[in-house]
Amino acid sequence: MATKLRPVDPAADPLDDLSLPGWLYQDPEFFVAEQRAFLRAAPQVVCHESEIAAPGEWRSLDYLGESIIVIRGDDGEVRAFTNVCRHRGSRLVDGSGGCVRVLTCPYHGWSYARDGKLVGVPHRREYPGLETERLGLVPVPLERWHGFLFVTLEPGGPSVAEMMGPFEEEVTPYRFEELRAIGRVTLRPRPLNWKTIADNYSDGLHIPIGHPGLTRLFGRGYKIEAHAEVDRMEGDLVEQPSANPSERAYQHLLPEAEHLPVSHRRKWLYYKLWPNVAFDIYPDQVDFMQFLPVSSTETVIREISYALPDERREMRAARYLNWRINRRVNAEDTELITRVQQGMASPTYQPGPLGTSEVCLRSFAQKLRRLIPEARLDQPPPSGWTQRSARAS
Structure with a gap:
């Protein structure tokens, strides 16, 4: 018998007091539905403008099977393109960044200028009527926000400026535009659903249990807030x-x-932008962290640190100590969320209650149920439901 969606009472949704069901954290079809509903439209940070300051400098991001290049042109403009040659689809560049005079395809040698225009076609006479002006690299929407560069695969979601608008006054003094990288991008693959990581990032109740170091630093003063598109901690x-x-x-x-x-000046501040990008903002440095979904049970955590130029010995020491402290926090979180992912796979797990203080988890679950109604179900619909819903829409 087909599973039916639970009716919703607009005055009081009984599911608001419950966490999400475990099948959402492992089901391949639900992962397809998430991509369609919001993941492809979600802004993804690629780098800071200072990392591609000179013409030809580029950085890349792999997201949901797509490779994106962000590159500075000879005119000083920054543009984003898919990392795909228009001839036979080969990837143009490998790695996370570099600097080029032209982007030359390693397969057949087609080449593209720094503004994405097709400028070189070997054996040009073999392509009569070729309209090179129509075969430039495919552009990707790009947003600048306080020096950081974001891309989106599809339209439809709010911009970073819209999401972070309520916090503009708080963010401005940190002078994000003047930040410079103090490390390199690290990629940490994890056998976890991206939501397991995102939930944990905004979970306040696990801090005194799972992070004794943070508890020693903050006492009992750790606070969380849920806003329309952003969690603030x-x-x-x-x-x-x-x-x-x-x-x-x-x-x-x-x-x-x-x-x-x-x-x-002695505050550790965190923002998580819906659904999978976060900024850790300290007095001494700023980190971004992304939870890049790979599959229903695989995620890559991508992160890098930035800071304002400051040669004080105390500041250099503080940044090193910050890294040591948070390396321990990351290890603690990895153990905690691995246990959660394993437990979510058990057929005995049913959605647990959400406390009144768990405002970020409540907000996340409500948003997911609104965007994908099947998230209200205790178990997955019959196989093929994402294809049927796509045809119906």
């Missing part, structure tokens, strides 16, 4: 010296960031 460093040497040294050595308001 924060913790203020306590004055009580930590028993951990790295944490205690960070508390002691962190210098004054005089460009920040006093309220934020």
